[in-house]
Amino acid sequence: MADKPAVLVTRKLPDAVEARLDRDYDARLNADDRLYSGEELIERSTGAVAVIPCHTEKLSAGVIERLPETVRAICSFSVGYDHIDLNAAKARGIVVTNTPDVLSDATAEIAMLLLLGAARRAFEGEREIRTDTWAEWSAIHNLGIQVTGKRLGVVGMGRVGRIMARRARGFDMEIHYHNRRRLPPEVEEGAIFHERVEDMLPHCDFLSIHCPATPDTRHLLNAARIALLPESAVVVNTSRGAVVDDDALIAALRSGRLFAAGLDVFNNEPHIDPRYRELPNTFLLPHIGSATRETRDAMGFRALDNLDAIVAGREPRDRLV
Ligand code: 8YV
Structure with missing residues (x-):
């Protein structure tokens, strides 16, 4: 069987979401839930096909331009996408998705x-x-x-x-x-x-x-x-x-x-x-709008549905660019 595609997950996600990631991908999880700097994010993406960030990671043009060539997708675990420079992603041909509706x-x-x-x-x-x-x-x-x-x-x-x-x-x-x-x-x-x-x-x-x-x-x-x-x-x-x-x-x-x-x-x-x-x-309140067990699972699955589609060459449901 071919190697599973590598995916960088920038924050700790709910157990059920991480289990699916582990099953289907070579998932680089963040067990400590520590916030990565832009440098770390770039470094940890080496050889990865995709990054799953949260709104806490600033994917500025400077970071996106330096992501490894292998990165084809940014599947954000969020509905908001103000943390991602969409123009920079588009210029690099990186597909960006979010997680609307479920939250x-x-x-x-x-x-x-x-x-x-x-x-x-x-x-x-x-x-x-x-x-x-x-x-x-x-x-x-x-x-x-x-x-x-x-x-x-x-x-x-x-x-x-x-x-x-x-x-x-x-x-x-x-x-x-x-x-x-x-x-x-x-x-x-x-x-x-x-x-x-x-x-x-x-x-x-x-x-x-x-x-x-x-x-x-x-x-x-x-x-x-x-x-x-x-x-x-x-x-x-x-x-x-x-x-x-x-x-x-x-x-x-x-x-x-x-x-x-x-x-x-x-x-x-x-x-x-x-x-x-x-x-x-x-x-x-400390940014807990979407913080229910049901919603955070649903956000993770929605991000993974988008990732699965991109990896399989299909159109993802929530493409932003
Ligand atoms: C999330 C949010 O907690 O989805 C969004 O845009 O603001 C929140 O619901 C957060 O963004 C997760 O990355």
Whole structure:
């Protein structure tokens, strides 16, 4: 039997995914789950046909250009692909794939958790219990903002944004959305479209960000746009930190112009802006949008389905370039 193709897997993946990798490939696994530098990634790819990175590996043009000639595919274990220079990959004839769909429900769950947690000051309440500082029940203590019946603005009505909108309807929320283009009525499901994000913001008691990080969406939420939100709005971000201008968001949270923010993603993860930690009105999670057992298995299998197709000379389902 011919040798199995070598594949570099940059991070530790769920057991079932690694078992399939081991069965079908000469899998170079990362048992320690240590983050590789660009140099290490290039070195460890020697003789490999493919790399399976996570969003934590920056596959810049500089790294991609120096990958060994043998590398034909980058099958990312993520839906986002802002960590991969697609132009550089295309120029080298390397196929790039991602893992859409399978993580949409899990990510929308975390967005809803953040929305509820930020609005109802869950973190402050939880901390009181844990630090044994719950003095006495009070009618005026820990007052949050009611979610039911309020208005939610969704930035980026893609797979995750649509599920978020559907979940929010379960709380009788009125849904507004901004997207590159208007969606057909059966997909809109009654949501109100705004061609310009500026036109939507005054209608958003809650704002949930679901667009990808691109040069166009960098700092999409900046001081000028925050100023368009109603007083005491709540901001939720489960997409990428780069979409938010930290200085502007932190200033608005500090002054009380915004009621709270629920954030699962940050600039410069895991070394986030420390000011977020000092604010009482932030509900912070460590990028766990897709972190369920079911979803992480499904992401791994989806990445492997793409890899199998490329190795067999078939068109992969989730080709980006
Ligand atoms: C993952 C994500 O945890 O898929 C994405 O784009 O942001 C997260 O769901 C991560 O990217 C895995 O690489």
